[in-house]
Amino acid sequence: MADLELRDLVIEYSSGGYAVRPVDGLSAVVHDGELVLLLGASGCGKTTLLSAMAAILKPKSGSLRFGDTEVVGLSGARLTAYRRGTVGIVFQAFNLVPSLTALENVAVPLISAGVRGRDAKVRARKLLDDVGLGDRTHHRPGDLSGGQKQRAAIARALVHDPPLVLADEPTAHLDFIQVEAVIDLLRKLAQPGRIVVVSTHDERLLPLADRVVEMTPRTLARSRPPERLELEDGELVFRQGEEGDLVWVVEAGRIRIFHELVDGGQEHVATIEAGQYFGEIAPMFGLRRSASARAQGPATIVGYSPSDFRGRFQRADEPVVITTGATD
Numbered sequence: 090m091a092d093l094e095l096r097d098l099v100i101e102y103s104s105g106g107y108a109v110r111p112v113d114g115l116s117a118v119v120h121d122g123e124l125v126l127l128l129g130a131s132g133c134g135k136t137t138l139l140s141a142m143a144a145i146l147k148p149k150s151g152s153l154r155f156g157d158t159e160v161v162g163l164s165g166a167r168l169t170a171y172r173r174g175t176v177g178i179v180f181q182a183f184n185l186v187p188s189l190t191a192l193e194n195v196a197v198p199l200i201s202a203g204v205r206g207r208d209a210k211v212r213a214r215k216l217l218d219d220v221g222l223g224d225r226t227h228h229r230p231g232d233l234s235g236g237q238k239q240r241a242a243i244a245r246a247l248v249h250d251p252p253l254v255l256a257d258e259p260t261a262h263l264d265f266i267q268v269e270a271v272i273d274l275l276r277k278l279a280q281p282g283r284i285v286v287v288s289t290h291d292e293r294l295l296p297l298a299d300r301v302v303e304m305t306p307r308t309l310a311r312s313r314p315p316e317r318l319e320l321e322d323g324e325l326v327f328r329q330g331e332e333g334d335l336v337w338v339v340e341a342g343r344i345r346i347f348h349e350l351v352d353g354g355q356e357h358v359a360t361i362e363a364g365q366y367f368g369e370i371a372p373m374f375g376l377r378r379s380a381s382a383r384a385q386g387p388a389t390i391v392g393y394s395p396s397d398f399r400g401r402f403q404r405a406d407e408p409v410v411i412t413t414g415a416t417d
Contacts, residue, residue: 090121091156091252093142093284098151100137101330103351110330111137111377112148117302119286124279124297127288129304130375135288136181138304139255142286143176144168155253173202177246179256183238185230185245191217191237192226195245202249216244220274236267243274254278256287260294272297305375316392320384326368329381333371335392339363342388346380360385369398 100112111134119125127135140146141153144160153160155175163171185194192213199209217226220240230238239259246254256275260268276297279285287294295301316335320326326337329349337344339361346367348356358380361367371378372395393401 090282091284092121093119093253093286094152094154096152096154098138098141098153099149100134100141100146101149102137102146106350106352107356108329108349108351110149112141113330113377114151115302117300119284119300121284122279122281123299124276124285124287125300125302126294126298127286127302127304128290128292128295130290133304133375133377135290135304136257139178139257139286139288142253143178143255144171174249175251175253177249177251177254179239179242179246179254179259181258181261183230183242183262185238185241187230190227190229191222191233191241191244194230194241195248198245198248212248213244216247217241219247220244221270234267235262235264236270239263239267239271240274243271243278247278252283254283254285256285258289258291259287260289260291268293312396313394315397318390318392320388320390322384322386324384326382326384326390327378329378331378333368333376333378334394336366336369336372336395336398337382337390337392338366338398340389340391342390343385344388344390345383345385347383348380355381366398369395 095115095117098112098115099110101108101110103109115138127138129135137146141148142160144163148161151161158171158175160171186197189197192210195213195216196206196209199212200206204212214223214226217223220243222237222240222244225233225237230241233241243256259271259275263271272294275285275287279299318326320342326344327333341363343363344361344367346358346361348358350356367382368378370376
């Protein structure tokens with residue numbers, strides 16, 4: 090039995106030359122036999138985190154440990170063994186080969202690993218029976234419903250009996266009838282000896298989980314006292330990639346907004362003057378900060394929760410009257 094442990098995990102990659110940090114200092118522990126949801130909106134880093142767990146993407150820093158294995162440091166034969174024997178992946182788009190039957194799609198990973206064709210098909214047939222597709226073994230993907238394709242994809246992910254199953258938005262393409270069978274199957278997969286990690290934006294899956302990792306901050310409805318900051322020249326307000334919970338209004342001074350580049354450089358976006366606001370997009374839409382903000386000389390700023398900001402500066406029948414500068 091093995092636990093999945095993340096400590097101060099940071100994942101960064103380049104997007105158009107900008108440094109994108111969808112996972113920044115994440116720590117979490119998932120125990121053996123649990124089903125965990127990575128819950129959040131599109132673009133929040135769910136698939137990126139799954140890719141790191143699968144050792145497809147290497148984190149910039151931090152620890153990602155499954156049992157006694159430090160996944161971040163794997164290479165060569167140990168990396169291949171981890172990907173093949175430890176992790177089973179259920180892709181959002183199914184990734185079934187159109188020209189192969191359900192049985193052949195499930196058997197292919199076994200044959201690729203050196204298992205004899207006959208033995209591979211015996212194993213594949215049992216797995217298809219287990220996921221309720223015993224009567225669809227000779228059907229090609231084009232003859233299967235969305236829910237049946239997803240169950241075939243789950244069967245394929247289980248061919249090596251992996252102790253860690255990763256499912257990326259498994260209900261994204263399913264209607265409410267098909268979702269029920271897939272939810273029931275995922276719940277049954279999480280048992281002693283196996284952890285199941287599911288990325289989703291679908292809150293209907295919440296009752297399914299033993300643990301939930303919220304990848305998108307929920308701040309819109311929260312009210313809190315305004316937060317006033319007296320900043321010195323060069324002091325950081327927030328950093329690109331961080332979660333955002335406040336909208337900031339400049340009372341005095343200036344705030345510089347800039348993008349962090351992969352090579353360590355910076356790209357100027359805007360200068361926010363007194364009477365303007367910034368940083369509203371991230372908290373209002375549940376996104377991470379798309380830029381960094383730093384004081385340009387001494388400055389005074391006041392932070393408001395999104396609901397308080399809208400109530401203070403915006404009436405229902407008219408737009409915000411404060412002059413806008415740059416957003417996140």
